[in-house]
Amino acid sequence: MTPLDYRRAGVDIDAVNESLRALKERIRSTFGPMVLGDVGHFGGLHAIPGDERRALVATTDGLGTKILLYAATGRHGDVGEDLVSHCINDIAVLGARPLFFLDYLAGDSLPPDVLVPLVGGFADACRRRGVALLGGESAEMPGVYPKGTYDVAGFLVGIVERDRIVDGSAVRPGDAILGFPSSGLHTNGYSLARKVLPEEGGSLDDRPDRLGETIGEALLRPHLCYLDPIRRLLDAGLARGFAHITGGGLVDNVPRALPSTCDARIRKGAWSVPPIFHLIRERGAIDEMEMFHVFNMGIGLVAMVPRSSTEEAIRAAGGGALAIGEVVPGTGRVRLEP
Amino acid sequence: MTPLDYRRAGVDIDAVNESLRALKERIRSTFGPMVLGDVGHFGGLHAIPGDERRALVATTDGLGTKILLYAATGRHGDVGEDLVSHCINDIAVLGARPLFFLDYLAGDSLPPDVLVPLVGGFADACRRRGVALLGGESAEMPGVYPKGTYDVAGFLVGIVERDRIVDGSAVRPGDAILGFPSSGLHTNGYSLARKVLPEEGGSLDDRPDRLGETIGEALLRPHLCYLDPIRRLLDAGLARGFAHITGGGLVDNVPRALPSTCDARIRKGAWSVPPIFHLIRERGAIDEMEMFHVFNMGIGLVAMVPRSSTEEAIRAAGGGALAIGEVVPGTGRVRLEP
Numbered sequence: 295m296t297p298l299d300y301r302r303a304g305v306d307i308d309a310v311n312e313s314l315r316a317l318k319e320r321i322r323s324t325f326g327p328m329v330l331g332d333v334g335h336f337g338g339l340h341a342i343p344g345d346e347r348r349a350l351v352a353t354t355d356g357l358g359t360k361i362l363l364y365a366a367t368g369r370h371g372d373v374g375e376d377l378v379s380h381c382i383n384d385i386a387v388l389g390a391r392p393l394f395f396l397d398y399l400a401g402d403s404l405p406p407d408v409l410v411p412l413v414g415g416f417a418d419a420c421r422r423r424g425v426a427l428l429g430g431e432s433a434e435m436p437g438v439y440p441k442g443t444y445d446v447a448g449f450l451v452g453i454v455e456r457d458r459i460v461d462g463s464a465v466r467p468g469d470a471i472l473g474f475p476s477s478g479l480h481t482n483g484y485s486l487a488r489k490v491l492p493e494e495g496g497s498l499d500d501r502p503d504r505l506g507e508t509i510g511e512a513l514l515r516p517h518l519c520y521l522d523p524i525r526r527l528l529d530a531g532l533a534r535g536f537a538h539i540t541g542g543g544l545v546d547n548v549p550r551a552l553p554s555t556c557d558a559r560i561r562k563g564a565w566s567v568p569p570i571f572h573l574i575r576e577r578g579a580i581d582e583m584e585m586f587h588v589f590n591m592g593i594g595l596v597a598m599v600p601r602s603s604t605e606e607a608i609r610a611a612g613g614g615a616l617a618i619g620e621v622v623p624g625t626g627r628v629r630l631e632p
Numbered sequence: 633m634t635p636l637d638y639r640r641a642g643v644d645i646d647a648v649n650e651s652l653r654a655l656k657e658r659i660r661s662t663f664g665p666m667v668l669g670d671v672g673h674f675g676g677l678h679a680i681p682g683d684e685r686r687a688l689v690a691t692t693d694g695l696g697t698k699i700l701l702y703a704a705t706g707r708h709g710d711v712g713e714d715l716v717s718h719c720i721n722d723i724a725v726l727g728a729r730p731l732f733f734l735d736y737l738a739g740d741s742l743p744p745d746v747l748v749p750l751v752g753g754f755a756d757a758c759r760r761r762g763v764a765l766l767g768g769e770s771a772e773m774p775g776v777y778p779k780g781t782y783d784v785a786g787f788l789v790g791i792v793e794r795d796r797i798v799d800g801s802a803v804r805p806g807d808a809i810l811g812f813p814s815s816g817l818h819t820n821g822y823s824l825a826r827k828v829l830p831e832e833g834g835s836l837d838d839r840p841d842r843l844g845e846t847i848g849e850a851l852l853r854p855h856l857c858y859l860d861p862i863r864r865l866l867d868a869g870l871a872r873g874f875a876h877i878t879g880g881g882l883v884d885n886v887p888r889a890l891p892s893t894c895d896a897r898i899r900k901g902a903w904s905v906p907p908i909f910h911l912i913r914e915r916g917a918i919d920e921m922e923m924f925h926v927f928n929m930g931i932g933l934v935a936m937v938p939r940s941s942t943e944e945a946i947r948a949a950g951g952g953a954l955a956i957g958e959v960v961p962g963t964g965r966v967r968l969e970p
Contacts, residue, residue, distance in 0.1 A: 320751075343791060394678045398787075421662045435697050451688070485772075
């Protein structure tokens with residue numbers, strides 16, 4: 295079998311990143327004095343006019359090609375939990391509390407048996423988190439989407455005290471790195487996963503021995519929401535930096551929460567990589583570094599805390615977190631070690 | 633030729649509306665005391681915690697199947713102006729000023745020659761309006777989008793003084809109705825227009841005599857931004873209600889800015905319907921009421937002003953508006969009259 299990587303599965307992350315770098319200046323040219331921070335945070339920070347104390351934080355995201363699995367299996371009602379959790383994590387890692395969410399749904403057609411569970415799922419997910427579903431758009435777009443498919447985008451706005459913004463600048467060498475388990479792939483790497491699992495390796499109903507569940511069950515578990523552990527760590531005054539592990543994996547996301555003078559040393563053996571990732575790696579003959587660059591590999595959130603408070607932080611977060619590494623002097627990179 | 637309507641062109645507005653009505657209660661259940669107003673405004677209104685004086689306004693929208701024409705003609709750079717204008721209008725009609733915008737782009741692939749003009753167009757449109765392009769997501773989703781196609785969603789947040797929110801409650805019988813010309817279809821009715829024009833009636837390069845331009849030129853003109861005339865009318869203290877004329881046309885959108893005790897009498901002869909609409913109507917043998925229910929028919933914004941200030945309001949808005957009707961006692965409906 296030829297080794298597969300993300301580029302061969304149809305996604306060229308490097309080319310996209312190159313284009314986005316060229317665009318950064320044009321995007322920055324729209325920033326007045328109200329924009330706090332630069333391009334590339336997990337969420338964008340904007341002042342509230344006339345309010346020196348607080349800022350708004352906004353993010354937008356989708357579910358990538360995972361949405362094809364929801365459409366194919368008819369589990370439309372889980373889409374909301376998945377996307378709302380993803381968006382909440384993106385602003386929570388900056389120290390913000392979510393206020394309201396809007397959803398954009400578009401598909402070939404949106405018959406009631408699709409639209410009602412879809413929008414209802416967004417409403418239910420928002421209610422569970424105390425977030426208002428403030429608006430949305432549902433667009434039937436015959437010709438844009440293949441029959442039976444749809445796409446979703448979510449937009450979330452939150453609020454944060456400006457002197458409580460968590461941007462990683464407080465992280466220092468010696469800090470401990472905590473990893474919070476993910477529930478699976480969350481919302482990233484599906485173009486590659488779908489290439490090696492359902493398409494070439496069998497159906498979503500296959501139940502490989504080592505997985506203990508069907509491939510569909512493993513792939514369709516919604517994104518975990520880390521709002522509670524993040525708030526607990528913040529309330530305990532123990533969080534120096536957070537990284538939400540999404541597209542680009544630990545390799546690309548942990549540096550977003552590191553000062554340029556620090557590296558993150560992460561011990562790959564510090565947690566059990568869930569079986570679904572082993573299955574993807576083996577069936578696709580995928581290089582291990584490529585796996586860590588595409589998938590979260592079982593860690594959905596990373597927190598940097600003072601080393602002397604490691605145990606206290608794990609307890610404060612409500613349990614479940616693992617010490618997976620440490621911050622060392624460096625240049626803002628991740629070093630994956632055995 | 634069989635008469636065409638929107639349902640036969642693949643969009644069932646009534647079925648979508650029926651589903652959304654059933655969902656309203658589930659959506660309302662996410663509303664805490666911070667949500668001001670109900671489902672169905674042009675934008676959602678949310679309090680700023682601890683700020684009694686002001687509110688945030690948010691909206692999300694896409695371009696419908698017009699996006700297929702942008703993708704097919706390679707005019708990716710105009711998408712931003714179109715969508716940013718649409719979103720700004722949606723919050724400006726509530727009396728809000730725009731603060732920041734986020735874009736979601738997804739396509740089969742987003743090579744640099746598509747992505748750079750697309751995102752650059754959003755940045756340019758935002759800069760022109762003094763809006764920050766605060767964030768965005770660019771997702772390559774092979775398998776969801778047919779080759780060469782993409783979709784976009786925009787998300788805009790603005791701010792408004794709570795005692796200056798324009799919700800139409802100030803509108804009263806006797807008020808004059810001003811209509812502001814649109815630049816064409818803006819972003820609505822493209823599934824129907826594409827059915828009767830490029831697909832069955834010829835190519836985008838056709839130049840019918842009565843049109844004075846190609847069909848592609850007429851269909852691809854971006855949405856006009858009405859922020860300036862709206863702000864001018866508000867500053868002059870002359871605006872009692874605004875309606876942004878989008879999907880559903882004058883018939884569905886003017887009632888969103890009417891008290892339930894008023895009707896809007898609109899004289900269809902008060903303005904010249906642009907030739908593109910005549911062409912669509914004739915080629916599709918479409919009923920006139922259906923046309924007014926799907927398309928803006930040449931009016932992109934409606935303002936209700938005191939009758940005695942009609943001329944002053946037209947001048948204050950910067951010219952270009954026309955008196956197209958009046959508010960009369962009624963039940964919150966639009967009456968289209970000859």
